[in-house]
Amino acid sequence: MGKAIHFGAGAIGRGFIGDLLFDSGYEIIFVDVSAELITQINETQTYDLYYLEEGYRKKVISNVSALSPRTDESKVIEAIVEAETLTTSVWADNLVKVAPLIAKGLKIRLEKNKKKLNVLACENALFASDILKKAILDSQVPITLDELKQIACFPNTAVDRMVFEVEINGGKAVEIGNDYELVIEKSKLTNPLKEPIKGAIYTTNLQKYLERKLYITNCAHAIAAYLGYLEGYEFVQEAFADKKIYENVVAAVNESAEMLSVKYGFSWEDLQAYITFVLGRFMTDGVQDPISRVARSPIRKLHPNDRLVGPALACEEFNINNQALCKGIAAAFLFDYPNDKQAIELQHYIATEGMEQALVYYTNIDPSSNLFTSILAMCDELQSIKNK
Numbered sequence: 001m002g003k004a005i006h007f008g009a010g011a012i013g014r015g016f017i018g019d020l021l022f023d024s025g026y027e028i029i030f031v032d033v034s035a036e037l038i039t040q041i042n043e044t045q046t047y048d049l050y051y052l053e054e055g056y057r058k059k060v061i062s063n064v065s066a067l068s069p070r071t072d073e074s075k076v077i078e079a080i081v082e083a084e085t086l087t088t089s090v091w092a093d094n095l096v097k098v099a100p101l102i103a104k105g106l107k108i109r110l111e112k113n114k115k116k117l118n119v120l121a122c123e124n125a126l127f128a129s130d131i132l133k134k135a136i137l138d139s140q141v142p143i144t145l146d147e148l149k150q151i152a153c154f155p156n157t158a159v160d161r162m163v164f165e166v167e168i169n170g171g172k173a174v175e176i177g178n179d180y181e182l183v184i185e186k187s188k189l190t191n192p193l194k195e196p197i198k199g200a201i202y203t204t205n206l207q208k209y210l211e212r213k214l215y216i217t218n219c220a221h222a223i224a225a226y227l228g229y230l231e232g233y234e235f236v237q238e239a240f241a242d243k244k245i246y247e248n249v250v251a252a253v254n255e256s257a258e259m260l261s262v263k264y265g266f267s268w269e270d271l272q273a274y275i276t277f278v279l280g281r282f283m284t285d286g287v288q289d290p291i292s293r294v295a296r297s298p299i300r301k302l303h304p305n306d307r308l309v310g311p312a313l314a315c316e317e318f319n320i321n322n323q324a325l326c327k328g329i330a331a332a333f334l335f336d337y338p339n340d341k342q343a344i345e346l347q348h349y350i351a352t353e354g355m356e357q358a359l360v361y362y363t364n365i366d367p368s369s370n371l372f373t374s375i376l377a378m379c380d381e382l383q384s385i386k387n388k
Contacts, residue, residue: 002026002027002082002083002084003026003027003028003029003079003082003083003084004021004024004026004027004028004029004083004084004085004086004087005028005029005031005076005079005080005083005085005086005087006018006021006028006029006030006031006086006087006088006089007030007031007032007069007086007087007088007089007090007098007102008030008031008032008088008089008090008091008094009030009031009032009034009037009038009041009066010032010089010090010165011163011164011165011174012089012122012159012161012163013030013032013089014030014047014049014061014174015049015161015163015164015174015175015176016089016122016159016161016163016176016180016182017087017089017122017159017182018030018047018061018064019049019059019061019176020182020197020198020199020200021085021087021197022061022062022063022064023198023199024196024197024198024199025198026063026084026085027063027064028061028063028064028065029064029065029066029067029079029083030064030065030066030067031066031067031068031069031076031079031098031101032066032067032068032069033068033069033070035068036172037066037172038066038067038068040171040172041064041065041066042065042066045062045063045064045065046060046061046062046064047060047061047064047172047173047174048060048061048168048171048173048174049061049173049174049175049176050166050168050173050174050175050176051175051176051177051178052162052175052176052177052178052284052286052287053177053178053284054178056175067079069098069101073101073104076101076105077101077104077105077108079105080102080104080105080106080108080109080117081105081108081109081112081114082114083117084117084196085117085118085120085196085197086102086117086118086119086120086152087119087120087121087122088120088121088122088123088128088132089122089123089159090123091123091124092121092123092124092125092128092131092300093297093300095121095123095128095131095132095135096135096138098132099132099135099136099138099139100136100139100140100141102119102132102136103136103139103141103143104141106119106136106143106148106151106152107141107142107143107147109151110143110147110150110151114151115190116150116151116152116153116190117151117152117153117190118152118153118155118189118190118196119132119133119152119153119154120154120155120157120184120197121154121156121157122157122159122182123157123159124159124218126210126214126305126306127156127210128156128157129154129155129156129157129185129188130154130156132154133148133152133154136148153188153189153190154188155184155185155186155187155188155189156184156185156188156206156210157182157183157184157185157206158181158182158183158206158209158210158213159181159182159183159213160180160181160182160213160217161176161177161179161180161181161182162176162177162179162281162284162287163175163176163177164176164287164289175287177281177284179277179281180199181201181209181213182197182199182200182201183200183201183202183203183206183209183210184197184200184201184202184203184206185203185204185206186202186203186204187204189202205264208260208263208264208266211260211263211264211310211311212260212264212266212271212274214306214307214310215253215256215259215260215307215310215311215314216253216256216257216260216271216274216275216278217278218306218307219252219253219256219307219308219311219325219328220249220252220253220275220278220279220282221236221282221294222294222295222301222307222308222328222332223248223249223252223308223324223325223327223328223331224236224239224240224245224246224249224282224294225239225291225294225295226295226298226328226331226332226334226335227239227242227245227248227249227327227328227331228242228245228291229291229295229331229335229337230331230334230382230385230386231245231385233291234290234291235288235289235290235291236282236289236290236291236294237282237283237287237288237289239291240279240282240283241283248324248327248328249279249324250275250279251323251324252324252325252327252328253275253278253279254275254324255311255312255315255320255321255322255323255324255325256311256315256325257271257272257274257275258315258320258321259311259314259315259318259320262318262320263314263318292337292339292340295332295335295337295340296337296340296342296343297340297342298332298333298335298340298342298343298346299342299345299346299362300342301332302329302332302333302346302362302363303362303363304363304364304365308325308328308329308332309329309363309365311325312325312326312329312371313365313371316369316370316371322371322374323374326371326374326375326378327378327382329363329375329378330375330376330378330379330381330382331378331382333346333350333355333358333359333375333379334379334382334383334386346358346362349361349362355376355379356376359372359375359376360372
């Protein structure tokens with residue numbers, strides 16, 4: 001299959017996308033800012049994965065190397081020029097940081113008359129490849145839209161796998177769940193008849209998969225984290241073990257499921273099976289996922305199209321109950337973890353402008369709507385819990 005270059009050697013990069021690229025037969029070149037991780041990968045040209053549900057069965061990923069975007073820029077550009085596939089998992093907020101280097105590589109690739117490249121941003125965000133494409137065009141690198149169309153395609157993706165970064169025998173490894181879902185926008189591939197990554201789902205309707213994942217998987221995870229934070233829990237698994245929180249999470253994702261069934265025609269049985277899979281995964285024995293990690297960046301997660309406000313607004317549109325989702329949104333507004341930049345910004349805005357204005361500013365929810373009123377009422381209710 002040739003070479004694949006992947007930006008981001010974190011848990012998702014190695015434990016999910018790298019795993020699938022390896023199974024697809026690629027030589028993998030990681031690009032990452034961690035000097036420690038780069039050294040570790042290059043020492044053996046391998047890294048280890050451990051299956052959580054299989055008694056820690058080890059899988060060795062081989063034929064890999066790693067480069068730094070800071071000290072190996074020319075080598076990264078060369079790898080982009082020679083690659084068969086380019087993927088990322090750097091977090092959506094960081095796509096703008098990697099875009100200039102990718103733009104340089106694509107520019108030289110075009111000058112050398114190389115074939116068109118699939119560029120897939122495998123991020124936990126809606127239409128991340130489109131975000132990356134825009135960031136490339138907005139960078140200071142002189143590449144035009146016409147030139148970009150000649151040298152690259154940007155299929156959007158939906159990603160879903162349980163992955164955790166761990167230290168084993170003094171080295172960095174990744175714990176992974178057996179089940180995963182990588183959905184790729186088929187029509188935007190360089191060749192829609194050719195599948196560049198084995199094990200992925202190729203679809204002509206990515207939106208419904210994106211929303212199912214975001215409005216059920218990510219929604220459940222976030223609500224459990226924000227409600228768990230208010231109760232003083234350290235790990236999300238403690239929140240899921242709390243009966244009241246668990247019931248609220250189930251109610252919230254059922255609200256999302258009812259909306260998705262109406263909007264996209266998913267069968268109720270399939271959605272219930274998906275919910276069972278999602279919740280079971282979050283409660284896997286031995287997993288301890290810090291609430292501070294899951295709940296981080298609350299401003300991003302309160303965006304009108306994201307995992308909390310997005311399904312609540314859609315439920316409103318289809319006249320579907322959304323009270324459990326409202327509770328999750330309210331809990332996110334009360335997340336005041338002192339080591340999270342967005343939490344600090346959010347709480348400062350609330351303190352200076354008030355909760356009502358904050359709700360308008362961060363979610364764009366109509367102040368005259370029932371949804372707005374319900375969230376404010378939930379904020380008052382949850383604030384009393386927090387103050388106990």
